[in-house]
Amino acid sequence: MSYEEIILDHWRRPRNKGRLPHPDAAAVEANPLCGDVVRIELGIKDQTIQDIRFEGEGCAISLASASLLTELVQGKPVLEAARVADEELLSALGGVVRTRLTCALLPLRALRKALASGSSET
Amino acid sequence: MDEHVRDGFPILQRTVHGKPLVYLDSAATSMKPTAVIEAEARFYRESYANVRRGVYELAAEATDCYEGARTAVASLIGARPEEIVFTRGTTEALNLAAWALGETRVGPGDEILVTEMEHHANLLPWQETARRRGARLCPVAVTPAGELDRDDLRRKLSPQTKVMTLVHVSNVLGTVNPVPEIAAEAHQVGAIVVADAAQSVPHMPVDVRELGADLVAFSGHKMLGPTGIGVLWGQRELLLQLPPFVVGGEMVREVWLDRATWDDPPARFEGGTPPIAQAVGLGAAVDYMQAIGMEEVRRHGQELTALALDGLLSRPYVTVHGPRDPAARGALVSFSLAGIHPHDVATLLDQEGIAIRGGHHCAQPLHRKLGISASCRVSFHVYNTIDEVGLFLEALDIVWKALG
Numbered sequence: 378m379s380y381e382e383i384i385l386d387h388w389r390r391p392r393n394k395g396r397l398p399h400p401d402a403a404a405v406e407a408n409p410l411c412g413d414v415v416r417i418e419l420g421i422k423d424q425t426i427q428d429i430r431f432e433g434e435g436c437a438i439s440l441a442s443a444s445l446l447t448e449l450v451q452g453k454p455v456l457e458a459a460r461v462a463d464e465e466l467l468s469a470l471g472g473v474v475r476t477r478l479t480c481a482l483l484p485l486r487a488l489r490k491a492l493a494s495g496s497s498e499t
Numbered sequence: 500m501d502e503h504v505r506d507g508f509p510i511l512q513r514t515v516h517g518k519p520l521v522y523l524d525s526a527a528t529s530m531k532p533t534a535v536i537e538a539e540a541r542f543y544r545e546s547y548a549n550v551r552r553g554v555y556e557l558a559a560e561a562t563d564c565y566e567g568a569r570t571a572v573a574s575l576i577g578a579r580p581e582e583i584v585f586t587r588g589t590t591e592a593l594n595l596a597a598w599a600l601g602e603t604r605v606g607p608g609d610e611i612l613v614t615e616m617e618h619h620a621n622l623l624p625w626q627e628t629a630r631r632r633g634a635r636l637c638p639v640a641v642t643p644a645g646e647l648d649r650d651d652l653r654r655k656l657s658p659q660t661k662v663m664t665l666v667h668v669s670n671v672l673g674t675v676n677p678v679p680e681i682a683a684e685a686h687q688v689g690a691i692v693v694a695d696a697a698q699s700v701p702h703m704p705v706d707v708r709e710l711g712a713d714l715v716a717f718s719g720h721k722m723l724g725p726t727g728i729g730v731l732w733g734q735r736e737l738l739l740q741l742p743p744f745v746v747g748g749e750m751v752r753e754v755w756l757d758r759a760t761w762d763d764p765p766a767r768f769e770g771g772t773p774p775i776a777q778a779v780g781l782g783a784a785v786d787y788m789q790a791i792g793m794e795e796v797r798r799h800g801q802e803l804t805a806l807a808l809d810g811l812l813s814r815p816y817v818t819v820h821g822p823r824d825p826a827a828r829g830a831l832v833s834f835s836l837a838g839i840h841p842h843d844v845a846t847l848l849d850q851e852g853i854a855i856r857g858g859h860h861c862a863q864p865l866h867r868k869l870g871i872s873a874s875c876r877v878s879f880h881v882y883n884t885i886d887e888v889g890l891f892l893e894a895l896d897i898v899w900k901a902l903g
């Protein structure tokens with residue numbers, strides 16, 4: 378009885394956790410149902426995600442997903458990052474039970490929101 | 500509890516993720532015994548028609564079944580049948596109460612007392628009534644021990660208090676509120692007292708006259724009955740003064756193009772075709788529980804709650820919310836695991852076939868007060884066993900090992 382190793386790993390040792398001093402784009406997404414909150418901050422240069430940080434509070438699945446997502450899109454062109462599909466993140470997490478999809482996808486919603494806000498600024 | 504009781508609940512034979520189902524979420528909704536499932540099916544097969552309007556034999560039979568359910572519910576709570584209003588559930592019953600009392604009893608500058616431990620179903624309707632009528636909503640505090648702060652209540656009761664509404668048994672803390680004492684204090688200032696009995700009527704003997712509230716709401720689906728049926732009990736004299744919430748067919752005497760006169764309660768509050776088969780199913784659920792005896796239902800619930808409480812309190816990684824004394828509780832325990840989100844606990848237990856609740860249980864203000872965003876909850880009914888409590892506690896240790 379446990380989660381996939383990859384979820385436990387990212388939950389216990391989150392990557393890219395924290396804040397950027399001068400983010401080019403940022404967004405917060407929350408799920409008031411369970412209190413999960415994720416903030417994504419981006420440093421964008423030449424239409425590419427140079428830096429990414431997340432901060433969050435919530436369940437293991439949402440936090441592990443946020444951590445893994447930062448690795449998934451770091452260094453990617455903005456346009457490519459904006460096209461990361463739900464299924465891609467879910468399979469990178471090793472699969473997520475259907476009752477917890479909202480938790481797993483919360484960080485991706487935050488990323489898309491941040492990218493959308495960033496592109497309107499530039 | 501007779502060990503064969505469990506066998507009467509067909510769904511409990513199934514497995515989840517390949518494991519026997521251990522269902523510990525009866526506070527959300529209870530499972531149904533064959534007696535209830537069959538009563539509803541039999542009604543559809545043998546006696547079904549619309550109620551109160553047909554002059555043919557079948558319609559009379561259906562009406563007898565529907566009214567028979569009303570009589571059964573009345574006898575369960577020490578009421579008269581004409582004081583039982585069928586609704587869709589607790590939520591609709593409380594909306595009816597809040598709307599009708601708002602229309603007749605609450606005006607600008609008046610006050611409505613609620614508590615910090617209310618389910619959203621007994622908070623939002625009063626927020627709306629207060630807003631609509633220009634009244635103030637005053638929340639009575641909950642103590643750190645998870646009880647109502649009686650001093651705070653006394654400070655807030657005043658001649659401006661037109662309604663005092665409170666939960667009988669909290670669906671999060673499990674606390675059994677002393678409704679008779681509180682109702683007596685509220686009546687002294689002339690307030691109408693409303694009790695949300697969604698977690699008490701299904702689990703313990705409740706006599707509405709002893710309870711002392713003027714209006715009492717509960718749901719069929721939490722007491723082994725069907726969904727879509729619930730009850731608002733009201734003092735006859737009060738019900739007679741209240742206007743209907745839903746208007747249309749079956750609740751009127753005379754109708755002109757520009758006006759109508761209302762029927763007497765309870766029909767006045769049951770506009771439209773009611774959930775007839777669901778009422779019949781609820782009647783069967785009441786018969787079923789009365790055959791066991793509400794004292795025995797309560798004793799069994801307390802036994803399992805005491806075991807769960809003991810087990811949870813003895814685990815250093817667990818924080819229990821609400822009273823420590825099982826006698827001061829309904830058949831449920833909410834708790835948190837240090838540093839672990841309730842959804843993770845619930846998901847991992849689910850892998851073992853153990854269904855518990857993780858979330859805010861429709862009580863966000865209470866969780867805010869407890870300083871947490873969500874909690875875990877186990878709750879019981881007649882079909883749960885001592886073994887299941889043991890399985891749950893063992894599995895919780897494994898969750899803690901995996902995530903702690």
Ligand SMILES: Cc1ncc(COP(=O)(O)O)c(C=O)c1O
Nearest residue numbers: 588589590618620670695697718
């Ligand atoms: C204390 C309390 N009040 C009200 C409700 C709402 O009941 P229903 O959803 O059946 O209307 C519930 C059930 O969730 C409850 O536990």
